[in-house]
Amino acid sequence: MDLGLMGRRAFVAASSQGLGYACARSLAREGVAVTLNGRDEVKLAAAVEQLRGEVPESRVDWVAADLTTSEGIAAIVAAVPAVDILVTNNAGPAPGCLDDWDPDALIGALRANMIPAVELMRAYIPGMRERRFGRIVNITSAMVKSPAYDMGLSTSARAALTAISKSISNDVVADNVTVNNLLPERFDTPRQDFMAERMMAAQGIDRDEARRRIASTIAAGRLGRPEEFGDACAFLCSAQSGYVSGQNLQLDGGSYRGIV
Secondary structure, three states: OOOOOOOOEEEEOOOOOHHHHHHHHHHHHOOOEEEEEEOOHHHHHHHHHHHHHHOOOOOEEEEEOOOOOHHHHHHHHHHOOOOOEEEEOOOOOOOOOHHHOOHHHHHHHHHHHOHHHHHHHHHHHHHHHHHOOEEEEEEOOHHHOOOOHHHHHHHHHHHHHHHHHHHHHHHHHHHOEEEEEEEEOOEOOHHHHHHHHHHHHHHOOOHHHHHHHHHHOOOOOOOEOHHHHHHHHHHHOOHHHOOOOOOEEEEOOOOOOOOO
């Protein structure tokens, strides 16, 4: 299927690795000019070269900036003043418990996992509406629908983003600007490496066993592949997806137990 994205421009936040990089790669394969983002310039430059190698015809730029600061957002918008596609993303806070969630932690989670996405939407949506094409995809979490206790801090900030994104989607869809959320669970990315290391330390097991136990929590019996996630993102950004907005698409290997 031709997704109708040839010649479009995208900014993908926090995309030097993991699911952000997977989305950038899938978009680049569809002929989208992609700008990657991260805080580590060396790591980001390596990701750009990797993507250029994987997709030889791709047009890839990058901007090193910290999404959690006003200076970082300003640098992004200055480097990439207009886009057709915005993919928001950022690493979540570490697992914890109620004793850890003081006001500073709560505000920090919002600054990482809600506020940057809204700031980028504020910057880019006016141009999208004027051009009558825009696709916004927020990478949130499957736990927005099925929270786990130790991930409550991350889930609360992402749920706030979900709520405001739904509100925004209602206003902009008439101008062919869509806002949707991808809800991942257990993809084979550096995040799962971190979770495996945490399990290894807590339970005294090796890496293979930690990964096996993590995969066993998924109905499909395996971790998700990043390219599966990236391709789902590309479809939500496609010309054909203009009638899909305000939605939460779970990519969780069939693990969610609810109906809606």
